[in-house]
Amino acid sequence: MSRRTWVGVWAVLCAAGIAATVALNASPAPDPQPEKRVSAECAEYIADIETQLAKAKEEGTADDGVLAFTRTRAGADDCSDEIHDHFSGDR
Template sequence: MSKPRQTSRRTWVAAWAVLCVVGLVGTAGLKASSAPDPQPNKHVSAECRDLIADIKTQLDKARPEAGNDGILAFSRQQHSAEDCSNELRDFFRNDR
């Protein structure tokens, strides 16, 4: 009966390294292919656009003086005014 051929330690390490690289490349490919689609642009009313533009102007004026410590903004609320809280939240998330 013949002896089974013994595989060297280097061969095992090389095979293990190749399998790891193949796994990492496969994982990266799957993550890239399952990236979420960007959100479609929502319609923002003229009133909210004006409010956001006003806040942006105030932020641009305040940043050189105050640094980047944080700013609190309140939306205007009138009986007939539209609620712009979601648009303001999106604006401040994108501003970071």
Template sequence: MPEPIRMSRRAWVAAWAVLCAAGLGVTAGLNASSSSGPQTEMRVSAECAELIADLEKQLAKTHQEGNDAVLGFSRVQVGAENDCRDELREHFRGDQ
């Protein structure tokens, strides 16, 4: 059986440093590529679109009256396929 190749401590440290630097570079590249791409628009179901339109109307009405807030509830059961929670958050994210 052949003898294993012996490496000095400096060689191990250098190899470890190169691998860490490569990993950090790849991670930074992946983070930059995922955040700089255009966001794809989510499809909104008809029920969620109707709810968002109703909330927009209520919000416009309250702004005219001098108020700044509207409380909205999703009309479907939480956890159901057509839960509008994510669509509501996405739509009103800039209005926080």
């Protein structure tokens, strides 16, 4: 191909890219995700974890090691996603 053809193709691709960018920037932002409802059981469990964390910080044990939280009740809600969302800062 000749140099003119390459320059023409390059110019067309650049113009298409710029046009696509302008169109995407002009489009409205998507609606924010509705806040997920947390079951009462999970909310209670999260509050319990926060209480235990506060107690561990008071005692000075929160900075030294690992805190583990377990659930022993059978049939309890799986709150792992809610706990992750709550403590990861995605509130």
